[in-house]
Amino acid sequence: MSHHSPLFYGRTEREESMIRSSEVVFLIQRxxxxxxAAEMGIPAEDVTDDIIDLVRKxxxxxxxxxTDVVKEALSMSLKS
Numbered sequence: 001m002s003h004h005s006p007l008f009y010g011r012t013e014r015e016e017s018m019i020r021s022s023e024v025v026f027l028i029q030r031x032x033x034x035x036x037a038a039e040m041g042i043p044a045e046d047v048t049d050d051i052i053d054l055v056r057k058x059x060x061x062x063x064x065x066x067t068d069v070v071k072e073a074l075s076m077s078l079k080s
Contacts, residue, residue, distance in 0.1 A: 030052060
């Protein structure tokens with residue numbers, strides 16, 4: 001079982017590879033991290049694979065309550 005994203009909880013590696021982009025609600029790619037680094041004045045060459053891994057872990061930690069965020073977004077969207 002994969003554990004790196006709520007989208008993939010309970011799915012096998014094969015199932016992960018079959019998920020279409022239309023099913024993805026939120027995705028941060030390496031280039032997004034590099035764009036943020038550039039905005040912060042950090043050269044792309046300073047953003048190593050180890051740094052990307054640390055960013056990935058930080059984002060995962062920050063999104064532990066992703067279901068609450070989704071529920072609030074749904075509530076707000078349905079009210080408008």
